[in-house]
Amino acid sequence: MGESPNTMDDYMIMSERTARKNLYTLSRGVVETFGDVYLWKPLLHDLQELYVKHEERHGFPRMIGSIDCTHWKWKNCPVAWKGQYVSGHHGSPSLVLEAVASRDLWIWHAFFEVVGSNNDINVLDQSPIFDDLLNGKALDAPFTVNGNEYKYGYYLTNGIYPQYSTFVKAPPSGSKTRQFF
Structure with a gap:
C-alpha cells in the first residue's frame, strides 16, 4: 500500500521490527510459491x-x-x-x-x-x-x-x-x- 513500516505502529499495534519481519516473510512466501513458475x-x-x-x-x-x-x-x-x-x-x-x-x-x-x-x-x-x-x-x-x-x-x-x-x-x-x- 506504499506505507512505511512506522505507520503500522499505532494502527496494528505492531513494532517496526515486526512489520519488517512480516514483509520479509511475505516476500519469501511469494518467491517460494510463484518463483518456479513466474520468476x-x-x-x-x-x-x-x-x-x-x-x-x-x-x-x-x-x-x-x-x-x-x-x-x-x-x-x-x-x-x-x-x-x-x-x-x-x-x-x-x-x-x-x-x-x-x-x-x-x-x-x-x-x-x-x-x-x-x-x-x-x-x-x-x-x-x-x-x-x-x-x-x-x-x-x-x-x-x-x-x-x-x-x-x-x-x-x-x-x-x-x-x-x-x-x-x-x-x-x-x-x-x-x-x-x-
Whole structure:
C-alpha cells in the first residue's frame, strides 16, 4: 500500500521490527510459491518460445519482450531521503521498477532503482539485465532477418532508451510499418 513500516505502529499495534519481519516473510512466501513458475530467467527453449509467441501475436520477429520502467509516487518517503528520490520531472519522491514480462505474467526480470536513480536510463545503467551479455554468459539464440544473422534477440522499447543493438524502438502510434531491420 506504499506505507512505511512506522505507520503500522499505532494502527496494528505492531513494532517496526515486526512489520519488517512480516514483509520479509511475505516476500519469501511469494518467491517460494510463484518463483518456479513466474520468476526465473529464460532458457534457450524459453527464448525460442518467446520468439514464436511475439511474432504470432505482434508481428515482431525474434523479440524477447518489451522493457520499460514504471514510476511510483512515494508519498510517505522519509524527509531525510526525499532529496535522493526526487527527480526534476516528477517533483516528488518516487520509486522506479524496471521489468520485462510476457503476456502470461512470466516476470523474468525485475529491478528496483538504487538511491539517486530517478529515470529510466539511470536505472538501466545499474540494472543486472545485461550482465550475462556483458560477461559473455548470455544464451546464444541466433536468428536471421532479411539475410542478416543476429546472435541475440532484442527488446522493444520506447524512444527514451539508448541506441543499443539489443533495443528496437516501437513504431509511432498508428504506424502500419513494422520493418525494423
